[in-house]
Amino acid sequence: MAAEPQHEPIIQVQDFKAAYDGQVILDHVNFEVYRGEVFAILGGSGSGKSTLLKHMIGLYQPAAGKILINGRDIAAVSGEERLKLLQTFGVMYQSGALFGSMTLLENVALPLEEFTQLPPEAIRLIATMKLERVGLSGVADRMPSELSGGMQKRGAIARAMALDPRLLFLDELSAGLDPITSAELDQLVLSLSKSLRITFVIVTHELPSIFAIADRVIMLDKQEKGIIAIGDPHELRDRSADARVKQFFTRQGNAET
Amino acid sequence: MASISQTSVELRSEGPRDGLLRLVFSGQLDAATTGTVWRRAEAAVTKSKPKNVVIDMAGIDYCDGAGIALLVHLRNLQNKAGGSLQIEGLRPEFESLLQDWAQASLAEGTTERAQRRELAVEIGEATVEVWRDIQALVSFVGELFLALVYAAARPRSVRWRDALAVAEVAGVNALPIVALIAFLMGLIMAFQAASPLRQFGAELFIANLIGLSVLRELGPLMTAIVVAGRSGSAFAAELGTMKVREEIDALKTMGLDPVRFLIVPRVVAAVCMTPLLTIFADLVGLMGGSVVMLSLGFPLITYFHQVQYAVTYGSLVGGLVKAFVFGILIAGIGCLRGLQARTGATAVGESTTSAVVSGIILIAITDGIFSVIYYYLGV
Numbered sequence: 001m002a003a004e005p006q007h008e009p010i011i012q013v014q015d016f017k018a019a020y021d022g023q024v025i026l027d028h029v030n031f032e033v034y035r036g037e038v039f040a041i042l043g044g045s046g047s048g049k050s051t052l053l054k055h056m057i058g059l060y061q062p063a064a065g066k067i068l069i070n071g072r073d074i075a076a077v078s079g080e081e082r083l084k085l086l087q088t089f090g091v092m093y094q095s096g097a098l099f100g101s102m103t104l105l106e107n108v109a110l111p112l113e114e115f116t117q118l119p120p121e122a123i124r125l126i127a128t129m130k131l132e133r134v135g136l137s138g139v140a141d142r143m144p145s146e147l148s149g150g151m152q153k154r155g156a157i158a159r160a161m162a163l164d165p166r167l168l169f170l171d172e173l174s175a176g177l178d179p180i181t182s183a184e185l186d187q188l189v190l191s192l193s194k195s196l197r198i199t200f201v202i203v204t205h206e207l208p209s210i211f212a213i214a215d216r217v218i219m220l221d222k223q224e225k226g227i228i229a230i231g232d233p234h235e236l237r238d239r240s241a242d243a244r245v246k247q248f249f250t251r252q253g254n255a256e257t
Numbered sequence: 258m259a260s261i262s263q264t265s266v267e268l269r270s271e272g273p274r275d276g277l278l279r280l281v282f283s284g285q286l287d288a289a290t291t292g293t294v295w296r297r298a299e300a301a302v303t304k305s306k307p308k309n310v311v312i313d314m315a316g317i318d319y320c321d322g323a324g325i326a327l328l329v330h331l332r333n334l335q336n337k338a339g340g341s342l343q344i345e346g347l348r349p350e351f352e353s354l355l356q357d358w359a360q361a362s363l364a365e366g367t368t369e370r371a372q373r374r375e376l377a378v379e380i381g382e383a384t385v386e387v388w389r390d391i392q393a394l395v396s397f398v399g400e401l402f403l404a405l406v407y408a409a410a411r412p413r414s415v416r417w418r419d420a421l422a423v424a425e426v427a428g429v430n431a432l433p434i435v436a437l438i439a440f441l442m443g444l445i446m447a448f449q450a451a452s453p454l455r456q457f458g459a460e461l462f463i464a465n466l467i468g469l470s471v472l473r474e475l476g477p478l479m480t481a482i483v484v485a486g487r488s489g490s491a492f493a494a495e496l497g498t499m500k501v502r503e504e505i506d507a508l509k510t511m512g513l514d515p516v517r518f519l520i521v522p523r524v525v526a527a528v529c530m531t532p533l534l535t536i537f538a539d540l541v542g543l544m545g546g547s548v549v550m551l552s553l554g555f556p557l558i559t560y561f562h563q564v565q566y567a568v569t570y571g572s573l574v575g576g577l578v579k580a581f582v583f584g585i586l587i588a589g590i591g592c593l594r595g596l597q598a599r600t601g602a603t604a605v606g607e608s609t610t611s612a613v614v615s616g617i618i619l620i621a622i623t624d625g626i627f628s629v630i631y632y633y634l635g636v
Binding site: 054057058059082083086087089091093094095097098099100101110111114115 | 498502503504507509510511512
């Protein structure tokens with residue numbers, strides 16, 4: 001399960017600070033994501049997981065610090081360069097965010113239509129292959145609203161993979177899904193990670209998912225406004241001295257529930 | 258108000274005697290009954306300012322969170338006043354409730370209520386808000402303009418399929434309602450004009466009235482208002498929902514500009530459709546007038562010639578130019594409000610309302626500006 005010992009960073013977060021309306025959410029956050037690993041961002045509600053992710057994918061400007069993807073500062077690049085950088089990664093949003101006015105296949109084909117010179121039949125073939133890869137070959141012509149939650153997320157992963165990025169961000173991979181569907185998605189991530197050597201950055205708070213797929217994790221904390229733990233999830237569970245980390249991994253609230 | 262529950266509570270206060278106030282509760286102190294004694298108990302403690310308060314709970318056979326809250330509240334009042342408070346006779350099961358919740362409620366009074374803001378502050382904030390809105394509007398107009406120029410320079414970059422779909426929904430499907438309103442408008446105006454003009458034997462000039470007012474003013478205006486209500490709101494709702502569902506974010510991280518991708522097709526469709534609908538509304542409005550003219554005994558050919566004599570190509574084109582601009586405004590503001598939608602269930606509703614309201618306001622203002630321009634141009 002351990003990451004292969006090649007510590008070439010694909011993402012570098014340097015002294016990063018996030019704030020909304022003057023309220024600091026994260027401060028002095030430093031970490032690196034290595035090429036090829038499955039990296040999970042953990043933390044309770046309101047700890048800033050999604051905020052961190054949205055900064056990493058360039059939707060928000062950091063209040064301070066830098067986020068480098070493939071060595072380029074995502075907040076600083078613009079124009080063609082930004083476009084190129086954006087195409088090096090894919091994002092699966094919490095709700096899937098498939099475009100409701102297009103069929104699943106059209107959703108996956110969209111990035112190919114927009115950013116490649118491929119002929120239509122090639123685009124169709126590639127999109128179909130991506131859908132097959134995530135186990136959705138039979139429903140390519142359905143609208144997103146006709147799909148279950150798990151299928152929508154698979155579809156969103158297929159769309160994120162359309163341009164064959166080496167890096168995928170998954171926001172709340174298993175939120176709102178039953179344990180079986182969620183485990184299937186975990187398997188999908190693992191197999192994509194192995195076969196395509198895609199680096200994954202996953203926001204989650206599902207323990208089974210974390211133990212099943214994550215090579216390394218960081219844990220964010222609301223009070224600390226930053227990282228309270230970083231490392232292999234199994235090691236953190238067994239060896240961490242931090243009560244908050246232990247609490248998270250052993251699934252125990254303050255009150256005995 | 259009659260309570261559904263059968264519970265009741267009694268409060269008797271004794272004293273204060275030698276600085277000691279005794280509050281004796283009996284009955285059931287629960288969510289339904291606590292309210293009946295809350296103010297009295299509070300008043301007893303705050304008015305007489307006793308040094309010691311003893312709360313006798315021996316007569317209480319049921320107590321829930323509301324009752325505990327009253328006890329905590331009274332204790333906090335006493336603490337603040339520098340007095341003491343003992344609770345006597347509380348049953349053990351309620352005692353543990355008190356232990357459980359007393360900790361949490363120590364914070365009572367420490368969370369400051371949001372202070373009522375002064376009028377000046379509110380006016381200032383509202384002004385800043387309006388200013389920001391104007392800024393957003395201006396920067397959006399700039400962005401839209403750039404996107405339209407880009408689209409004009411590279412027509413292949415426009416998503417024509419989307420534009421056609423929008424044109425169908427916003428234009429073709431709007432035909433019946435536009436026709437109905439225009440027809441009735443022409444008919445009603447002709448009827449209204451008939452009786453005053455009859456006094457002068459000038460019924461024939463109903464044709465002039467209908468021709469001029471429909472072509473120059475009412476055709477484009479009514480069409481624009483219908484389109485704003487039907488399609489401006491739809492654009493705002495569509496884009497607002499996309500925003501809430503993170504689809505806009507998804508576009509951005511794919512490197513697709515939402516303005517080019519979503520707004521340009523809608524604006525192009527609305528800009529093409531509004532003038533077309535206006536031509537249609539003009540025709541149907543004139544038809545409405547013709548019904549009245551026929552009923553007054555004028556042959557159609559007379560009406561036709563009279564209209565032809567009254568209106569110029571300038572009137573028609575002037576109306577269509579207005580419709581063109583109205584189309585940009587409706588689609589632009591509808592899309593902008595959609596993109597501005599915040600998260601949450603009410604966000605889409607708000608942005609839809611705002612799209613229609615600001616759309617109609619902008620239409621009215623622009624119509625006024627056009628009137629002045631046309632006056633000076635002599636159109």
